[in-house]
Amino acid sequence: SQKIEQNSEALNIQEGKTATLTCNYTNYSPAYLQWYRQDPGRGPVFLLLIRENEKEKRKERLKVTFDTTLKQSLFHITASQPADSATYLCAYNQGGKLIFGQGTELSVKP
Amino acid sequence: DAGVIQSPRHEVTEMGQEVTLRCKLISGHNSLFWYRQTMMRGLELLIYFNNNVPIDDSGMPEDRFSAKMPNASFSTLKIQPSEPRDSAVYFCASSQSGFMNTEAFFGQGTRLTVV
Numbered sequence: 755s756q757k758i759e760q761n762s763e764a765l766n767i768q769e770g771k772t773a774t775l776t777c778n779y780t781n782y783s784p785a786y787l788q789w790y791r792q793d794p795g796r797g798p799v800f801l802l803l804i805r806e807n808e809k810e811k812r813k814e815r816l817k818v819t820f821d822t823t824l825k826q827s828l829f830h831i832t833a834s835q836p837a838d839s840a841t842y843l844c845a846y847n848q849g850g851k852l853i854f855g856q857g858t859e860l861s862v863k864p
Numbered sequence: 865d866a867g868v869i870q871s872p873r874h875e876v877t878e879m880g881q882e883v884t885l886r887c888k889l890i891s892g893h894n895s896l897f898w899y900r901q902t903m904m905r906g907l908e909l910l911i912y913f914n915n916n917v918p919i920d921d922s923g924m925p926e927d928r929f930s931a932k933m934p935n936a937s938f939s940t941l942k943i944q945p946s947e948p949r950d951s952a953v954y955f956c957a958s959s960q961s962g963f964m965n966t967e968a969f970f971g972q973g974t975r976l977t978v979v
Contacts, residue, residue: 788967797868797955797970798907843907847966850895850914852957856906 757781758846760855768863773831775858777844780825784846787827789818792841792857801842802829834862868958870971877978882944885974887956889937895961897968898931898941901953913939914961946978 758779767773777787786805790798804811804820804827811818817830831838843857869888877883889896896913911921916933924931928947933939943950953975957968 795973797957797973798968799970800967803967845968849920850961850966851909851912851920852897852959852966852968853909854899854907 758844758853758855760842760844760858762856762858764859764861766861766863767834769835771834773834773838773860773862775829775842775844775860777827777829777855778825779827779846782846782848783822783825784848786847787818787820788845788847788852789816789827789829790843790845790854792843798843798854831860834860836862836864838862868956868969868971870954870956870974872974873972874975875977877946877976879947879978880945881978882942883946883950883976883978885941885943885954885956885976887939887941887971889939889956889958890969891937893958893960893969894936895959895966896933896939897957897959898939899955899957901955901973907955910941943976946976948978951976951978 788803789801792798802818804818815832819828839862841857841859843854845852845854871886894915898910899907901907910923911931912919913933931941953973955973957970959966959968
Protein backbone atom coordinates (compact mmCIF):
# COMPACT_ATOMS: atom_id res chain seq x y z
CA SER A 755 0.00 0.00 0.00
CA GLN A 756 1.06 3.60 -0.48
CA LYS A 757 2.98 5.13 2.38
CA ILE A 758 4.33 8.54 3.22
CA GLU A 759 6.82 8.64 6.06
CA GLN A 760 8.50 11.35 8.07
CA ASN A 761 11.08 11.08 10.79
CA SER A 762 9.01 10.65 13.93
CA GLU A 763 11.84 11.80 16.19
CA ALA A 764 11.75 15.43 17.15
CA LEU A 765 14.43 17.64 15.64
CA ASN A 766 16.19 20.02 18.02
CA ILE A 767 18.46 22.69 16.59
CA GLN A 768 20.10 25.95 17.62
CA GLU A 769 18.77 29.28 16.43
CA GLY A 770 20.45 30.42 13.22
CA LYS A 771 21.17 26.91 11.95
CA THR A 772 19.46 25.23 9.00
CA ALA A 773 16.74 22.70 9.82
CA THR A 774 16.28 19.84 7.37
CA LEU A 775 13.22 17.60 7.52
CA THR A 776 12.72 14.47 5.43
CA CYS A 777 9.66 12.99 3.75
CA ASN A 778 9.82 9.59 2.02
CA TYR A 779 7.10 7.92 0.02
CA THR A 780 6.70 4.37 -1.27
CA ASN A 781 4.53 2.49 -3.73
CA TYR A 782 3.28 5.66 -5.34
CA SER A 783 4.56 8.39 -7.63
CA PRO A 784 2.82 11.63 -6.69
CA ALA A 785 2.64 14.44 -9.21
CA TYR A 786 3.44 16.86 -6.43
CA LEU A 787 4.06 17.15 -2.71
CA GLN A 788 2.90 19.70 -0.21
CA TRP A 789 4.34 20.87 3.11
CA TYR A 790 2.28 22.20 6.02
CA ARG A 791 3.03 23.67 9.41
CA GLN A 792 0.95 22.82 12.49
CA ASP A 793 1.10 24.66 15.79
CA PRO A 794 -0.32 23.12 19.01
CA GLY A 795 -4.10 23.39 19.17
CA ARG A 796 -4.44 24.58 15.58
CA GLY A 797 -5.07 23.11 12.15
CA PRO A 798 -2.27 22.61 9.62
CA VAL A 799 -1.37 25.61 7.48
CA PHE A 800 -0.10 25.27 3.91
CA LEU A 801 3.49 26.36 3.23
CA LEU A 802 4.75 25.11 -0.12
CA LEU A 803 3.85 22.86 -3.05
CA ILE A 804 6.42 21.30 -5.35
CA ARG A 805 5.68 19.49 -8.62
CA GLU A 806 7.47 16.37 -9.83
CA ASN A 807 9.15 18.28 -12.64
CA GLU A 808 10.53 20.87 -10.21
CA LYS A 809 13.75 19.97 -8.44
CA GLU A 810 13.57 22.81 -5.96
CA LYS A 811 11.15 25.48 -4.71
CA ARG A 812 11.91 28.44 -2.46
CA LYS A 813 9.85 30.83 -0.38
CA GLU A 814 11.69 33.28 1.83
CA ARG A 815 13.73 31.13 4.27
CA LEU A 816 12.04 27.91 3.17
CA LYS A 817 13.32 25.52 0.52
CA VAL A 818 11.80 22.25 -0.67
CA THR A 819 13.38 19.66 -2.94
CA PHE A 820 11.71 16.75 -4.70
CA ASP A 821 13.79 13.75 -5.81
CA THR A 822 11.59 11.31 -7.73
CA THR A 823 14.46 8.82 -8.01
CA LEU A 824 14.98 8.62 -4.27
CA LYS A 825 11.22 9.09 -3.68
CA GLN A 826 12.05 11.78 -1.20
CA SER A 827 11.35 15.42 -0.42
CA LEU A 828 13.53 17.54 1.83
CA PHE A 829 12.26 20.64 3.61
CA HIS A 830 14.84 23.21 4.72
CA ILE A 831 14.47 26.24 6.98
CA THR A 832 17.53 28.46 6.82
CA ALA A 833 18.51 30.89 9.58
CA SER A 834 16.04 29.16 11.88
CA GLN A 835 14.28 31.10 14.64
CA PRO A 836 12.47 29.98 17.82
CA ALA A 837 9.23 31.05 16.09
CA ASP A 838 9.82 28.26 13.54
CA SER A 839 9.21 25.68 16.29
CA ALA A 840 6.19 23.62 15.22
CA THR A 841 5.27 20.29 13.66
CA TYR A 842 5.83 20.08 9.91
CA LEU A 843 3.81 17.69 7.76
CA CYS A 844 4.30 16.56 4.21
CA ALA A 845 1.40 15.40 2.07
CA TYR A 846 0.73 14.08 -1.39
CA ASN A 847 -2.33 14.19 -3.53
CA GLN A 848 -3.71 10.84 -4.68
CA GLY A 849 -6.54 11.50 -7.06
CA GLY A 850 -8.44 14.14 -5.15
CA LYS A 851 -7.39 12.93 -1.71
CA LEU A 852 -4.66 14.59 0.35
CA ILE A 853 -2.65 12.04 2.35
CA PHE A 854 -0.40 13.23 5.19
CA GLY A 855 2.71 11.91 6.86
CA GLN A 856 2.95 11.71 10.65
CA GLY A 857 4.80 14.99 10.90
CA THR A 858 8.15 15.95 12.43
CA GLU A 859 8.30 18.21 15.47
CA LEU A 860 10.93 20.93 15.18
CA SER A 861 12.25 22.79 18.19
CA VAL A 862 14.57 25.78 17.66
CA LYS A 863 16.44 26.82 20.79
CA PRO A 864 17.61 30.41 21.31
CA ASP B 865 -13.63 35.04 4.04
CA ALA B 866 -13.35 33.81 7.64
CA GLY B 867 -11.79 30.54 6.58
CA VAL B 868 -13.03 27.07 7.38
CA ILE B 869 -15.20 27.18 10.49
CA GLN B 870 -15.74 24.18 12.73
CA SER B 871 -18.04 23.79 15.69
CA PRO B 872 -17.94 23.00 18.47
CA ARG B 873 -14.27 23.58 19.37
CA HIS B 874 -14.49 21.15 22.26
CA GLU B 875 -16.95 18.37 22.95
CA VAL B 876 -17.09 16.07 25.96
CA THR B 877 -19.68 13.34 25.83
CA GLU B 878 -20.50 10.06 27.47
CA MET B 879 -19.98 6.75 25.77
CA GLY B 880 -23.03 5.75 23.77
CA GLN B 881 -24.16 9.28 23.02
CA GLU B 882 -24.50 10.72 19.53
CA VAL B 883 -21.97 13.37 18.53
CA THR B 884 -22.32 15.77 15.60
CA LEU B 885 -19.41 17.83 14.36
CA ARG B 886 -20.02 20.72 11.95
CA CYS B 887 -17.96 22.38 9.26
CA LYS B 888 -18.50 25.43 7.04
CA LEU B 889 -16.32 25.51 3.92
CA ILE B 890 -14.63 28.50 2.36
CA SER B 891 -16.89 30.08 -0.23
CA GLY B 892 -16.07 28.82 -3.73
CA HIS B 893 -14.30 25.67 -2.57
CA ASN B 894 -15.73 22.42 -3.89
CA SER B 895 -13.67 19.75 -2.11
CA LEU B 896 -14.18 18.85 1.53
CA PHE B 897 -12.07 16.54 3.70
CA TRP B 898 -12.68 15.21 7.20
CA TYR B 899 -9.57 14.14 9.12
CA ARG B 900 -8.98 12.65 12.55
CA GLN B 901 -5.73 13.33 14.42
CA THR B 902 -4.29 11.35 17.31
CA MET B 903 -0.78 11.04 18.70
CA MET B 904 -0.57 7.40 17.69
CA ARG B 905 -1.95 7.57 14.16
CA GLY B 906 -1.32 11.15 13.07
CA LEU B 907 -3.66 12.84 10.61
CA GLU B 908 -5.94 10.23 9.04
CA LEU B 909 -8.29 11.00 6.16
CA LEU B 910 -11.80 9.80 7.00
CA ILE B 911 -13.81 10.92 3.98
CA TYR B 912 -13.50 13.17 0.96
CA PHE B 913 -16.31 15.00 -0.89
CA ASN B 914 -16.17 16.70 -4.25
CA ASN B 915 -19.05 18.89 -5.39
CA ASN B 916 -21.14 17.64 -2.45
CA VAL B 917 -20.70 13.98 -3.46
CA PRO B 918 -18.77 11.53 -1.25
CA ILE B 919 -15.90 10.28 -3.40
CA ASP B 920 -13.91 8.15 -0.98
CA ASP B 921 -15.04 7.04 2.48
CA SER B 922 -12.55 4.22 2.87
CA GLY B 923 -11.06 5.92 5.91
CA MET B 924 -14.30 5.94 7.88
CA PRO B 925 -13.60 3.56 10.79
CA GLU B 926 -16.94 1.78 10.92
CA ASP B 927 -20.66 2.15 10.52
CA ARG B 928 -20.89 4.31 13.61
CA PHE B 929 -19.41 7.15 11.58
CA SER B 930 -21.36 8.99 8.90
CA ALA B 931 -20.79 12.23 7.03
CA LYS B 932 -23.08 14.39 4.95
CA MET B 933 -22.84 17.45 2.81
CA PRO B 934 -26.38 18.82 2.49
CA ASN B 935 -25.20 21.85 0.48
CA ALA B 936 -22.08 23.29 -1.08
CA SER B 937 -20.94 25.13 2.01
CA PHE B 938 -21.73 22.87 4.95
CA SER B 939 -20.88 19.39 6.20
CA THR B 940 -21.51 17.26 9.28
CA LEU B 941 -19.69 14.28 10.73
CA LYS B 942 -21.79 12.15 13.05
CA ILE B 943 -20.70 9.42 15.44
CA GLN B 944 -23.47 7.24 16.84
CA PRO B 945 -22.94 5.65 19.29
CA SER B 946 -19.69 7.25 20.44
CA GLU B 947 -16.94 5.22 22.16
CA PRO B 948 -13.88 6.28 24.22
CA ARG B 949 -11.56 5.25 21.34
CA ASP B 950 -13.18 7.94 19.20
CA SER B 951 -11.50 10.58 21.35
CA ALA B 952 -9.33 12.67 19.02
CA VAL B 953 -9.13 16.03 17.28
CA TYR B 954 -11.31 16.13 14.18
CA PHE B 955 -10.43 18.54 11.40
CA CYS B 956 -12.25 19.48 8.28
CA ALA B 957 -10.48 21.10 5.36
CA SER B 958 -11.61 22.52 2.05
CA SER B 959 -9.93 23.22 -1.27
CA GLN B 960 -10.61 24.23 -4.84
CA SER B 961 -10.18 20.98 -6.72
CA GLY B 962 -8.01 21.23 -9.72
CA PHE B 963 -5.09 19.46 -11.26
CA MET B 964 -2.30 21.31 -9.51
CA ASN B 965 -3.95 23.72 -7.12
CA THR B 966 -5.21 21.55 -4.30
CA GLU B 967 -3.78 23.28 -1.27
CA ALA B 968 -6.09 22.54 1.63
CA PHE B 969 -7.35 25.06 4.17
CA PHE B 970 -8.02 23.60 7.60
CA GLY B 971 -10.40 24.59 10.33
CA GLN B 972 -9.32 24.92 13.95
CA GLY B 973 -10.54 21.43 14.75
CA THR B 974 -12.96 19.90 17.26
CA ARG B 975 -11.39 18.19 20.25
CA LEU B 976 -13.67 15.28 21.11
CA THR B 977 -13.45 13.47 24.43
CA VAL B 978 -15.67 10.45 25.00
CA VAL B 979 -15.77 9.30 28.62
